[in-house]
Amino acid sequence: MACVNESVVGLMDQGCGGCSLDLWEFTSLVQSWPLLFEFLVDHGVLLSEMRCGQCGAVLELAEDSEFFRCQRLTVTRFNKKVKRVRCRFKRSFKHGTWFSGSCLSISNICRITYLFLAMRRPGSHFIRSHCHVSQQTVQDWSHFCREVMLSWYVGESVGKIGGAGSIVELYGANVGKPKYKSRRGRSDEELWVFGGIERNTNRIFVIPVEVLTSKSLMCMIEEFIMPGTTLMSDCWQTFDCLSDHDFERFHVNLSMNFIGLDSGANTARIERLWCDIRNNIPRCGLRTPQFVGYLAEFMFRRRFPDERERMHHFLLAVKKAYPLPK
Template identity: 45%
Template sequence: MKGSTISFLREELGWSQQTVVDWSNFLREIYLSWTKKNAKQIIGGDGLTVEIDETKIGRRKYNCGRVVDGQWVFGGICRETGDFFLVPVEDRSQETLLPIIEANIANGTRIISDCWKSYNGLKDANYSHMTVNHSVNFVDPETGANTQRIERLWRDLKENIPHYGRKTEHYQGYLARFTFLKRHPNHTSRFHAIFSAMGELFNPERDESTDTDNEKE
């Protein structure tokens, strides 16, 4: 929860700091539950284009240099539909990224990326692959390939993650909240969706054994 939101809840609603923290933790649980049930989807397909990229959420140590402490996130967004996926990853190796690509992007999709070496394996998978060399330009002058949409998604993501007080164990929750808000841009439908997610999570008739099995998977 961003600092401005916390200030609003405390000043306008008269909530205590502890109440704000409790609600923040409660909503994080809601977002995580909703994401687990609804956010998984295969994006792209024949005739569609998906831009992929990685980013690191964090800040430079001691505000200098390029050493960044934080969490790597890998993602993709479909140009034609706006559908996207976000996955926290430990590293950017080919062994880590390719299985995520194959699990989230449909065969036959045209994929556009930068020239990061881990994407070289895409030429052997069932995708067409275009690249843009960001050390030279942002749009390939010959093919027009660019990753402007995924870059915009990264900007939106970082603007919606707390700049201070971030905790490593909450990164999955930050991504879940961002995904939920993106899927429900209209405030009225968002309000309804939150209460629907609450009802699903705290439904007394819910089969908890199914939830347990899903978590094991």
């Protein structure tokens, strides 16, 4: 067995109750397949045993094996004849899991995933050289990771923010607006993003929408913001509908001032949030399918800022997105 960090062994003895592993500890973990397997089983992304699909026997994974095998012997008697039938059920332990369909070893997949989660903006060259995989493999597994994050983001219950005495800053942006018209008469697909941030708690919501109208705006505000909240926004015409509902609104004309001269209103926090989102999304991610994945990645990283704990929360998200077969 390869040399394993003692802190990793202690963690596996205690079971996972919210693990935190730095790069060195995780590297030590993936060097030992028994410890890595136990780590993934504890997080609910791999099975240590399963039922035979033919005879219903409980199967355990043999050491150094990638398959659940059933060799149960069934004896039946008919008149004076005895018939012995051995079950030949066989199934890969990757079947039905997040790792299924890949030729990579689980250890290498975990290395790629950890580096993707730990780095602020993952460099494909760095992951490629350390995991000894191709550029296409890095791109594929980065996409698979974003799919898990998107599933987490859709299922994450943000809850309503704001309330009486609270201030929420609003922002809406068109992230898919084409800079130039296509010579063939086609334009890129447009995508709107609407978001808000509560000043006291810094709780946020960011929602991608196809079209941002006054009607869709009010639907999202009623879903994510509590009545009686003080809203601050720019002078965009779509926000004018807020005055007709149970919200107090202040606005600032950003083309002239950063702070409202009469009200002192400003949208500095939401503007900073939007800058962070744009800075962490490459230009190639501005098409609708890619942008939603990059947005989910940004929200996941913001929700779990400690890179040592991201692998734990990511595996819990994998567990929900890819429930294990029974």
